[in-house]
Amino acid sequence: MEFLKICVLKRNACSMACFWRSHIIQNPSIRKICTTSPRCTVMPAWVIDKYGKNEVLRFTKNMMIPIIHYPNEVIIKVHAASVNPIDVNMRSGYGATALNMKRDPLHIKTKGGEFPLTLGRDVSGVVMECGLDVKYFKPGDEVWAAVPPWKQGTLSEFVVVGGNEVSLKPRSLTHTQAASLPYVALTAWSAINKIGGLDDKNCLGKRILILGASGGVGTFAIQVLKAWNAHVTAVCSQDASELVRKLGADDIIDYRSGNMEEQLSSLELFDFILDNVGGTTETWALKFLKKWSGATYVTLVTPFLLNMDRLGIADGMLQTGVTMGSKALKHFWQGVHYRWAFFMASGSYLDDIAKLVDEGKIQPVIEKTFPFSQVPEAFLKMERGHARGKTVINVI
Structure with a gap:
């Protein structure tokens, strides 16, 4: 019982709390004695x-x-x-x-x-x-x-x-x-910064196309790219155009208003494309990138997890590697970079994002x-x- 008294007195201290909880889970009889109400x-x-x-x-x-x-x-x-x-x-x-x-x-x-x-x-x-x-x-x-x-x-x-x-x-x-913010912000940060190589030092004058711009990842991506002084073209529906314009999008393409490829063909080519949509978009989107200039297409819609669900771990990973490698090589020979991006959990990235938020450069979109x-x-x-x-x- 003396141990229990000490634990109660010290439970708010970080180190003792860790010890107290781990001791309890390993000793069910102590857990039973310590439980004074269901909330414990x-x-x-x-x-x-x-x-x-x-x-x-x-x-x-x-x-x-x-x-x-x-x-x-x-x-x-x-x-x-x-x-x-x-x-x-x-x-x-x-x-x-x-x-x-x-x-x-x-x-x-x-x-x-x-x-x-x-x-x-x-x-x-x-x-x-x-x-x-x-x-x-x-x-x-x-x-x-x-x-x-x-x-x-x-x-x-x-x-x-x-x-x-x-x-x-x-x-x-x-x-x-x-x-x-955290999940969508880190997903966008992974695609734009860690995979795409964009940051506040190299975005000035870059032309960026965001497919699926009105969702969580898209609305964050618009803001961070504008904070880095890029030119952003957002693809969304007409009813979301006011939102993405307020967030800073320079050009807006309504994917419901006609042939999207025709609309994009009237614009200058892009340095970077962020694809939040997937499906058939990658069959035509990459032709709007500048060739042989380091332009990059990054998609967040990949078959990685689906392949393993369907084929199992080993065969799924093999199929994923073959798919990724063949697509990257194909587009490399066409003069552009093809990449997949995934969510990355990171407190240090969130530190950088928090700084942008507190500077007023990023606002939550709820x-x-x-x-x-x-x-x-x-x-x-x-x-x-x-x-x-x-x-x-x-x-x-």
């Missing part, structure tokens, strides 16, 4: 117990509160989260083969599989607890993060995030506003917010498509 060990969350349509979403008040397993982790009390297309796809089982390979083996072993699975990638909230190796955050810090798809998500009261995936929340944003009780409605809205920014969930 369980929390509300939206989970799925199988893959399927929207009816598989289940609200529970009895999801186990996450604990720190690794010394570089932090626990965040979620104030706001958001829904991304990846969440709708994961609800239906997309990417499960590859993601299960990446999931924490301790979670898989304990639960006997990935279920119950919590969706949601974005979080803005407050640090509650830190692992022993976490040096840059402390309990009480307001932070934001994007959680990788192979980890338990953010549609819950608490979430565990790697310390290298967390950043201090922009001071100028509320939690609701901040929760709209189409609709939902209370925590209406997560299924938020998924249905996302599933209908034609987003004009982000869909945010206020958890508290």
Whole structure:
């Protein structure tokens, strides 16, 4: 009992809290004694117990509160989260083969599989607890993060995030506003900066084409490229044109108003294309790039996870490599670069993005917010498509 008294007195201290929780999970009898109310060990969350349509979403008040397993982790009390297309796809089982390979083996072993699975990638909230190796955050810090798809998500009261995936929340944003940005911002940052090689030093005068400009990734990409002084042409529907113009787009192409290729052919060629649409776009889009000048096409719509779902890990990776290599080589000989980009979780990238936000160069674009009780409605809205920014969930 003396151990329990010490734990209660010290539980707000970062290092002791980590030890206390890990000791409890390894000693069920101590956990039972320590539990004075259900709120000590369980929390509300939206989970799925199988893959399927929207009816598989289940609200529970009895999801186990996450604990720190690794010394570089932090626990965040979620104030706001958001829904991304990846969440709708994961609800239906997309990417499960590859993601299960990446999931924490301790979670898989304990639960006997990935279920119950919590969706949601974005979080803005407050640090509650830190692992022993976490040096840059402390309990009480307001932070934001994007959680990788192979980890338990953010549609819950608490979430565990790697310390290298967390950043201090922009001071100028509320939690609701901040929760709209991390996943789409990091996805766009990966495509534009890490894969595309664009930054604030080399964008002046560059001509950029964004396909699918009115969604979460597109609205962020417009703003960051304009902050870097690029010329941006945005492709969207007419009803989104006012939004993208306010964000800084120089030219707007309405894909519903006629032959889009004809409209683009009247413009100068581009230095960079960001494709958020996929499908048949890459069969014609690359011809609008400047040849033999280092111009680059980057798509965020790839068959990587789908190949592994369909063919298995080994054959799926082989097919993906062959597809990527053949396309890159084909377009290289035609004088342009062809690239795939993926979301990258990174606290340091979020630090750079937060700086742009607090300088007023990036603003959140939120189409609709939902209370925590209406997560299924938020998924249905996302599933209908034609987003004009982000869909945010206020958890508290």
